[in-house]
Amino acid sequence: MSVTKKIVGVLALQGAFIEHIQHFSRATENGYSKYQFEFLEVRTEEELAQCDALVIPGGESTSMSLIAESTGLLEPLQEFVRTKPVWGTCAGLIFISKRVENGKEGQRILGAMDIQVKRNAFGRQLDSFVTDLDFSAFIPNLTKFPTVFIRAPVVTDISLSKAPHSYDVDSIIESSNSYVNTGPVEVLHKLENGLVVAVRQGNKLGTSFHPELSDNYSFHKWFIDEFVI
Numbered sequence: 192m193s194v195t196k197k198i199v200g201v202l203a204l205q206g207a208f209i210e211h212i213q214h215f216s217r218a219t220e221n222g223y224s225k226y227q228f229e230f231l232e233v234r235t236e237e238e239l240a241q242c243d244a245l246v247i248p249g250g251e252s253t254s255m256s257l258i259a260e261s262t263g264l265l266e267p268l269q270e271f272v273r274t275k276p277v278w279g280t281c282a283g284l285i286f287i288s289k290r291v292e293n294g295k296e297g298q299r300i301l302g303a304m305d306i307q308v309k310r311n312a313f314g315r316q317l318d319s320f321v322t323d324l325d326f327s328a329f330i331p332n333l334t335k336f337p338t339v340f341i342r343a344p345v346v347t348d349i350s351l352s353k354a355p356h357s358y359d360v361d362s363i364i365e366s367s368n369s370y371v372n373t374g375p376v377e378v379l380h381k382l383e384n385g386l387v388v389a390v391r392q393g394n395k396l397g398t399s400f401h402p403e404l405s406d407n408y409s410f411h412k413w414f415i416d417e418f419v420i
């Protein structure tokens with residue numbers, strides 16, 4: 192039987208990249224006889240070029256942008272996200288968006304999804320929290336998954352592929368990546384208060400929370416099954 196190798200990169204400039212790699216390793220331990228996986232910490236253009244898919248972890252989107260720029264990885268990343276599967280969690284969701292509210296001057300983003308996100312959207316009182324959410328609408332049987340939110344962003348607009356519209360919020364950062372995404376953005380999950388915390392657009396996935404910080408590998412397994420193989 193032939194075995195196909197898949198390399199999933201995790202952007203390792205800063206943030207929670209080790210946790211993603213550990214979760215992917217556990218999630219693929221059994222049940223993938225036709226595939227062999229490698230989970231690679233990505234810091235250079237050469238490492239990125241080996242990857243079939245990329246995960247951008249939580250951390251601090253402004254630092255991630257700075258390090259990507261100073262190490263020459265920003266443009267290779269912008270190129271990579273045009274075609275390959277990508278999953279951004281928390282700061283990673285900010286980094287793959289097309290427009291950011293509450294952005295920092297000079298902050299750069301990849302523009303991989305036609306979404307606007309708001310950084311630090313839960314404000315001070317709700318800075319960080321953990322809550323069980325039901326994802327069984329798209330991940331079979333996952334009715335109770337502990338989601339960890341840490342100074343998390345939310346998605347405030349899912350229609351940026353349409354004609355640009357005006358906005359009246361300060362500190363807007365926009366991506367200079369001007370390619371056209373295929374298909375509409377799908378809302379995968381909204382909180383009870385209506386805030387959008389999980390979205391998909393074709394082979395791009397964005398989550399406000401950190402599935403790599405709960406002791407459940409279902410989200411990682413689903414990403415492999417649905418986006419990588």
Ligand SMILES: NC(=O)CC[C@H](N)C(=O)O
Pocket residue numbers: 248249250251252253280281282283285310311341342343344
């Ligand atoms: N946990 C996180 O990734 C926090 C994201 C952070 N607030 C940012 O703007 O990048």
